[in-house]
Amino acid sequence: MTELTTLTISQARDGLRDKAFTARELTDAYLGAIEAANDKLNAYIVETPDQARAMAAASDAKLAKGEGGALEGIPLGIKDLFATKGVHTQAASGILHDFKPRYESTVTQNLWDDGAVMLGKLNMDEFAMGSSNETSAYGPVVNPWRSTGSNADLVPGGSSGGSAAAVAAWLCAGATATDTGGSIRQPAAFTGTVGVKPTYGRCSRWGVVAFASSLDQAGPITRDVRDAAILLKSMASVDTKDTTSVDIPVPDYEQALGGSIAGKTIGIPKEYRMDGMPAEIEELWQTGIAWMREAGAEIRDISLPHTKYALPAYYIVAPAEASSNLARYDGVRYGKREPGEDIQALYENTRASGFGQEVQRRIMIGTYVLSAGYYDAYYKQAQRVRTLIKQDFEKVYADGVDAILTPTTPSAAFGVNEMATASPIEMYLNDIFTVTVNMAGLPGMSVPAGLSKDGLPLGLQLIGRPFDEETLFTLGSVIEKQAGHFAPTKWW
Template sequence: MTDLTELGVAAIRDGVAKGDFTAREVAEAFNANVAAASALNAFIVTTPEKALEAAGAVDADRAAGKALGSMAGVPIGMKDLFATQGVQTTAASHILGGFVPPYESTVSSNLWAAGAGMLGKLNLDQFAMGSSNETSYFGNVISPWRSRDSNAELAPGGSSGGSSTAVSARLAPAATGTDTGGSIRQPAAFTGITGVKPTYGRCSRWGVVAFASSLDQAGPMARDIRDCAIMLGAMAGFDPKDSTSLDMPVPDWEAALNADLKGKKVGIPREYRMDGMDAEIEASWEQGKAWLRDAGAEIVDISLPHTKYALPAYYIIAPAEASSNLARYDGVRYGLRDLPEGAGLQDMYAATRAAGFGDEVKRRVLIGTYVLSAGFYDAYYTQAQKVRTLIARDFAEAFEQCDVILAPTTPSAAFPLGDKSDDPLSMYLNDVFAVPASLAGLPALSVPAGLTQSGLPLGLQIIGKAFDEQGVMNAGLAIEQRANFSAKPDRWWA
């Protein structure tokens, strides 16, 4: 029999439906891979019984002749930012240690209803704050990839580093991620997989631990475009419990996939071509243009003039929203409580937060509180929101000249763990190509485009108009078919 863990979402769904293998066999194969990969630290909690339970239900439905869901028989990893009823949810933070939600997030509910099962809760940067998966209370996630030039442990990207590692290492055929400023796209690029950030509001935020509420958006991470299209279709949908949820029908993205780009225009933003740009990133971008031309698209130059302000604006807006959202973690109702002897209420707050939040979370809360304070609100937060409006306007004007935008996903390939952890500004620069689309709430994806000379994956990014996930995925499919990326990491961890 085929190694079931080499199959993606579509192949598993179709194979289970045809009876080529059972959902239980798939779940058992992935459970075994997860159990053998503790060295990667991708999972905070494993739930093999949940995967088998969901598989059993799918097999029973098939035997009874019932219609199967779009994710039937597919076991997935769930980023530990999504509340899962009866299963610990921590956002990789000590302050939520032991928290077991009595409710299920809307996105995970939708996936279970579509027939998916849960292999476990995936590690991430604490409260989704980070670009390398080094801020988790539960330890670093380690990329399954290794450079040909070194044995150094590499960053899997962040914040969805557990998700990217799990999919790349064949621990799961797909995983949920969240993207606030690149946290689906950057880790996907670092590990040679595909990740889609849909239009803001396409997937419900209800039951997702909040970082920056006007930016956070859930999306799929999988081996290829088709698998992402299937999974996004299961995740998305209107949710009255989320005031920012889009009240729009969910298209059948899988059925409409089409790599023929005749008549389409692809914009190349001149501001993304930066001084000192990595030569391999630039070469990959040029190759991407050639592939899209080959698919029938016309390449046009565009301008996004406020790009240089995107990163500073993001690192004002996101910490400001984080400082507000994280005020709820006070040691009173749930999670960690640090109560020194004889301490009053304020002392308990201070001690709980000091012990519960990691350094990066504290840094962002302090920045956010500062920019929201009375004397600085207008100088920083109001100005950043004005810049955000200008960035969204840049994209709107650019899309009058093109259908989608092609850009690099990241400024470099994966870097060794520890390389940037002492320099927050250097770490923040990892998001330079991803943040503008997040500020504008636009759909964007990263698709694998090839390997560097040292054998590490590079991703290309497609950004589209609001609500045009189809156009984004079609352009991604055109690249995927031409890149023919089939590299995978050597299995050194088991």
């Protein structure tokens, strides 16, 4: 019954309620698909078939009584950054070897409370640090998409590459993901999926392994805009265990789909037209602008003047917070431990062995910019720039702009190991269109909008006002209706 895996969350929800199939049948279909494909795609680090079948059986019992939550019986993949009680949670890092938490993250608990089924833990860049899903201690994830006429493996983007690849390859109905500088939206663009980075504070960070605490935010990756609305509704909540969680009611995002955008004002920032940007990215952008105009929106050129400083400021703030957050991993209470002749040597040996190269690089950058003599010159200055970036957006929205439209990425997916000899800065440039959203704490969405000349998916990004994800869903459904749906040709 593997055809069940092609159903969207909304279709599967309706089928389960109509008793066209059972949650156990749906779950078994996904487990079979994972077993057949994961050796080639490496999307899952750990599969949880016994737990999935038990959860599906519980869902079937509820559905038989006409009961059940919003996600009753829907099989999901969970990024390895979310704590799952008694189940492998390692942030794809060797330093958390064999760690199984005794608690559940708030986001995943919300999903289980709504009846979702856990298929397993998804691969990712180590500690969410990466833009290609090549820094994982469990090896790179392979994008299910391939260039026309080529068998070369491509990256799915990062850090939520396992989430995006699993959704695109029909290995889960939807997936949790996190976004610190583009880690939901960029992989969504690379895999032809929908990715939503909610407003900072919309989803609880409790139980999510921290990278940069003032930037991290959980969100969904799904096959279409409706599924993203359904999944975000369940993921989002206020949480007393997260002091940055905001107590604002969570709307029914699904109700925003298909609404009119007549009279909406869409901003087009001139600063996003970068030197050397591929012509096909500019063409995609212009196509998106035309779709918005045809649907009744007003298009307005805007300026976000501090955009050019966003990437360097981000790569000071994020590593600084990472340096602080990752200081807790020392091999003493849990995770990997490498012996040493004294406690200092134990720390050094454990961290040198447990952390990968990219994580070590960012810890060292972060420690440097926080050190005496450099704090004011780097970290404090970056925080000032962050404030200016936030003020740019506030001014534009105060002037009547409802949302902003940009490309999601500066290119389509690139090859596995293609950037291996490049400088880290070249890899960091993949985040050039996405980091401003995190620096300002705003909601952002990537929607598949077209194909590159090589037949690879490209995404358009929508940036909204704080806690106005509803407008993004309305606008996203316009793009989706015009662009259609994209799926890879199965080779795995």
